Amino acid sequence: MTSLTPMVAELVDYYDDGEAARHFQFRLLDQQQWPPPEPGQFFMLSVPGAGEIPLTFTQLPDQNQHWWALVRRMGSVTSALFRLEPGAILGARGPFGRGWPRPGSDQTPVLLIAGGCGLAPLVSQAERLLEMNLGPVALIYGARSPEARVLGRERDRWQHKLALFEVIEQSPGQTARRTPLDALPDVLAHWGHEPGATFMCGPEAMMTALSQRLIERGIPPSSIWLSLERRMHCATGTCGHCYLSHRYVCQSGPTFGWPELELLMQQPVTTQTPPLLSC
Amino acid sequence: MIHYRLAELAELTRHLGRTRQVWQRSGAKEWCQADASNPPPLEAGRSVQSAKGFFFAEQEHIFEFDGRYFRETLPKPAPFALIGVSSCDLVAIAYQDQFFASDPHYQARRQQALLVGLECTVPCEHGFCPTVDAGPAARPGTSDLVLHPVGNGWLLTVTSEQGRKSLQGLNLTTAPEAMKQQRQAQLADCERQFPDDQHIRDGVQALNAGTVNASTWQQMGVQCLSCSGCTSLCPTCSCYGVQDQSADQTITRRRFWDSCLYDGFQREASQHNPSDDAGARVYRFWYHKFSDDFRKDFGRYGCVGCGRCEATCPGVIGIHSVMKRISQHD
Structure with missing residues (x-):
């Protein structure tokens, strides 16, 4: 049985980071334990009286x-x-979903692409990659504005460990909008590598367009992985809210390989919302 | 399989009522708790509500929070029997048993239930259970006991071990062969009376072939009032939402039936909405019922042919209307 009742957790600490964004540290109380999560998995946080939401880990639970x-x-x-x-x-349940695959030595160099808060699910994968030291790692990080950037401490820490390309959509003195999609050709030329594996998270339309662009460059579709965001009320595959075709993102995702996701996204009626390419 | 002759339904109601609460349909329409000493008459046909709410409650509490601890509020129902579940609704319960196999709230109720099926002898309005393998004969493995009206009495068939045990202490006579033959004849006759279902077969094929164009779904999206009549009455619909409520220092989380046809069903806090198109939501509903993708996972379609969506939809986009439309547009 999969319970919808959370474990008791405590808010331990927090610090602000970027516009209206904050890092929170939580801990489970009463000697409760979770199975060790994988990078890219998520948990459900209950704020009693307000509700429950899915959140990704920027740092996986330690032994405490x-x-x-x-x-x-x-x-x-x-x-x-x-x-x-x-x-x-507070209350917390987890870990849930499928995380990022663990890259093999034949899947380097590794390209990470993030838009806005989409960098959050990639943090623990980036840390794992740097620890594994398999080969070059690059990160394209897009944000609406300099103030909207998040995870400043992590980006500082990675400065000399991976190739970091920041793309600011609107910055003072810059006339044209610029997204990770616009920057991709220049970045790859500057980096000097074609990725053996790509992990990305950001606005869905941006990720879809980036996947297609990478495939046009000859990158194998099976080497591209994306993390999706969806409204979720259960994380157990029963409430129905996170449906994607005949799958539920809370269980089959939130990370998907591009070949699987491309099939799941095919439907006769597409959304009328203008595609959000920005971060 | 063991078959008994049951002269009076009240015999069964009284017997089951000694060890359980008994719920029975009053006439063909509504479920009510039966007075075991004076049970209401039972008629075959589609009840307004299926038996879904007995297991997947329309709303229920998930937990209570006192400021320090979460206390799971699992239901603890006394054993109960449902007398008169139509064959289509039995199949729907079996479908939800699969879907909610790991849901403790659903299972706490389901494990207390004895299902007494009731086979129809005439098609109900809008019903098409034979098309989707859900009736009029009760499908194997979906019930504990099954009733079939024969003459002035009933043929009572034992279809599970729990059903066999439930009859212990009740003095019944074995049914003669003629009663069983009459049941078969009545079921065959009932099946023959169902109207032509070609539009459903063609519609399902078109849906799975992906030949229905976007504008057809969008036209039907305009007709959808997002009233949730179809999803509430559909015996296999299972979507739910959750909400916290505060009262007297205690916070309670409840869950309640939701509907994939509401425009905010998938809307995120950022306002990103993967299904903000009404046509996409109408497509989603029918895809969930009739897609071969789900059939691979569940071993059958998610529709049991009860016809409730057709009976309730004020926008005329129930099963027959939709299937006629999509079978003609390719």
Whole structure:
């Protein structure tokens, strides 16, 4: 049986990072344990009285069951979370979903592409890659504005360990909008490598366009992995909200290989919302 | 399989009522708790509501939070029997048993239930259970006992071990061969009376072939009022939402039936909405019921042919209307 009732957790610490974004450290209370999560998996955070939301780990739970997550203040649950102080009692369930695959030595160099808060699910994968030291790693990080960038400490820490390309969509003195999609050819030329594996997370239209662009360059579709965001109420594959064709993102995702995702995204009626390519 | 002759339905109701709560349909329409000493008459046909809500509650509490601890609020129902579940609704329960196999709230109720099926002898309005292998004969493995009206009495068939045990202590006579033959004849006759279902077969084929164009779905999207009548009455629909409520220092999370036809069903806090097109949501509903992708996972389609969506939809996009439309547009 899969319970919808959370374990008791505590808000331990937090610090601000970027526009309306904050890092929170949580811990499980009462000697409770989770199975060790994989990079790219997620957990459900309950803010009692406000509701429950899926969040990715920016730092996986340690042996004392402490972990970090990056949260952008966006809706009612995150707004309630931002009003809390250390010591607040919360609920947490997890870990859920399929994480990023562990790259093999034949899948280097590795390209990471993130848009906005989409960098969060890639942090623990980036740390794993740097620890494995398989080969060159590059990160294309797109953000709406310099102020919208997040995970500054992590990006500073990675400065000399991976090739970091930051793409600011709107910055002072810059006239044309620029997204990771626009920057891709220049970045790959400058980096001097073609990726053996690509992991990305950001606006869905941006990821779809990037995948197609990479494939046009001859990158094998099976080497491209994406992490999706969806509304979720259960994380057990029963509430129905995160459906994607005949799969549920909470169980079959949130990370998908491009060949599988491309099939799942095929449907006769597409959304009328203008594609959001920006971060 | 063991078959008994049951002269009076009240014999069964009274017997089952000694060890369980008994719910029975009043006439063909509504479920009500039966007075075991004076049970209501039972008629075959489609009830307004299926038996879905007995297991997947329309709303229920998930947990209570007192400021320090979460206490799971699992239901603890007494054993109960449902008398008169139509064959199509039995198949729907079996389908939801698969879907909610790991859901503790669903299973806490389901494990207390005895299912007494009731086979139809005439097609119900809008029904097409034979097309989707869900009736009129009760499908194997979906019930504990099955009733079939024969003459002035009933043929009672034992279809599970739990069903056999439930009859212990009830003095029944074995049914004569003639009763069983009459059941077969009545079922065959019933099946013959169903109207032509070619539009459903063609519609399902078109849906799976992907030959229905976007504008057809979008036209039907305009007709959808997002009233959730179809998803509430559909015996296999299973989507739910959750919400926290606060009262007297206690916070309660409840879950409730949701509908994939609501425009906010997939909307995220950022306002990104993967299904903000009403046509896409209508497509989603029918894809969930009739896609070969889901059939691979569940061993059957997600529709049991009850026809409730057709009966309730104020926008005229129930099963027959939709299948006629999509079977003609390619």
